[in-house]
Amino acid sequence: MTRTGLLAATAALTTLLLTGCGGAPSEAEMKAALERQTEAQVESAGKLFGNTGAGVMKDMLPEINSLKKIGCQTDGDKAYRCDVELEVTQFGITNKAPVNLRFVKASDGWSVATP
Numbered sequence: 001m002t003r004t005g006l007l008a009a010t011a012a013l014t015t016l017l018l019t020g021c022g023g024a025p026s027e028a029e030m031k032a033a034l035e036r037q038t039e040a041q042v043e044s045a046g047k048l049f050g051n052t053g054a055g056v057m058k059d060m061l062p063e064i065n066s067l068k069k070i071g072c073q074t075d076g077d078k079a080y081r082c083d084v085e086l087e088v089t090q091f092g093i094t095n096k097a098p099v100n101l102r103f104v105k106a107s108d109g110w111s112v113a114t115p
Helices: 003-021 027-060
Strands: 063-074 079-090 093-106 109-113
Touching: 027 063, 027 079, 027 093, 027 109, 063 093
Parallel strands: none
Antiparallel strands: 063 079, 079 093, 093 109
């Protein structure tokens, strides 16, 4: 392989690798963002109302059993609006439904943006 061919192949491989680093969030990243949001709500309730408030908030919030990515579209700079199928349990009842969520990429990872 010539030097030019080797450089071209290296550039193509680098482009493919960098492309894999960008784009819409994965299912795991979306689920982690939702779980971080839930944890933040529990922590906030704990700061306002102490351990009892945190416990009550934790009991009220749904538990995410599974998340299946249906598809995403860009929605601004470093943001995606994604259709997902969520299965959650809340108050002992399990439901599965499609929902549309907006995810924004920050320096510390993906977060769920409120509309």
